[in-house]
Amino acid sequence: EAQVTQNPRYLITVTGKKLTVTCSQNMNHEYMSWYRQDPGLGLRQIYYSMNVEVTDKGDVPEGYKVSRKEKRNFPLILESPSPNQTSLYFCASSLDGVRERRDNEQFFGPGTRLTVL
Amino acid sequence: GNSVTQMEGPVTLSEEAFLTINCTYTATGYPSLFWYVQYPGEGLQLLLKATKADDKGSNKGFEATYRKETTSFHLEKGSVQVSDSAVYFCALRRRNYGQNFVFGPGTRLSVLP
Numbered sequence: 001e002a003q004v005t006q007n008p009r010y011l012i013t014v015t016g017k018k019l020t021v022t023c024s025q026n027m028n029h030e031y032m033s034w035y036r037q038d039p040g041l042g043l044r045q046i047y048y049s050m051n052v053e054v055t056d057k058g059d060v061p062e063g064y065k066v067s068r069k070e071k072r073n074f075p076l077i078l079e080s081p082s083p084n085q086t087s088l089y090f091c092a093s094s095l096d097g098v099r100e101r102r103d104n105e106q107f108f109g110p111g112t113r114l115t116v117l
Numbered sequence: 118g119n120s121v122t123q124m125e126g127p128v129t130l131s132e133e134a135f136l137t138i139n140c141t142y143t144a145t146g147y148p149s150l151f152w153y154v155q156y157p158g159e160g161l162q163l164l165l166k167a168t169k170a171d172d173k174g175s176n177k178g179f180e181a182t183y184r185k186e187t188t189s190f191h192l193e194k195g196s197v198q199v200s201d202s203a204v205y206f207c208a209l210r211r212r213n214y215g216q217n218f219v220f221g222p223g224t225r226l227s228v229l230p
Contacts, residue, residue, distance in 0.1 A: 040222050041222055042121070042206055042208075042220035043161070043218070043220040044220070045217060045218060048217065058217065059219075090160055090161065092160075092161075105163050106163065108160030108161045108162070109160050110158075110159060110160050
């Protein structure tokens with residue numbers, strides 16, 4: 001089954017304790033992206049990756065890191081989490097990041113709810 | 118800058134009622150426009166899209182028309198069902214910026230039997 005998976009789905013942690021949220025897709029997609037969803041703000045893009053070893057900042061990258069060493073994986077790293085990073089996080093992927101084509105739909109993972117105390 | 122504005126929710130309707138969720142945007146150039154739906158506990162799913170002015174996107178009885186003159190992309194459905202209860206997000210994708218989306222805040226729809 002074609003899907004985007006995220007782990008963990010729920011995480012409660014404390015300020016300053018490094019954490020990683022994993023994201024994996026099995027569709028051989030080139031493009032992957034991380035968003036955070038906050039009430040009243042919709043989804044805001046954190047980082048995106050056009051392909052292996054190619055990453056770029058989105059609209060709210062501060063406090064986050066990413067890596068893209070393999071095509072299927074795109075982990076989100078919080079080196080020193082703070083309470084303002086408490087949010088619902090979504091990973092997404094699509095065939096590529098450029099072309100307007102009918103099958104270039106963006107697929108979303110189920111989300112990771114993070115609470116930083 | 119680029120932004121998307123949606124009507125404030127929540128919206129509560131009875132089954133078979135007519136639905137409109139307003140969406141307007143601000144963008145440089147000519148973005149592509151999207152509606153995504155999020156069911157409880159799930160990620161977002163693409164509902165419909167339009168890539169140029171006067172295009173109409175449609176899916177599952179929902180429709181939206183790309184209106185460049187009013188910078189709008191309102192979502193409509195003639196007869197809603199209980200299963201349509203979800204959060205709906207309007208979004209734009211900036212041209213030449215890959216899949217760099219800008220989302221609206223979302224509108225929660227509840228349909229009562």
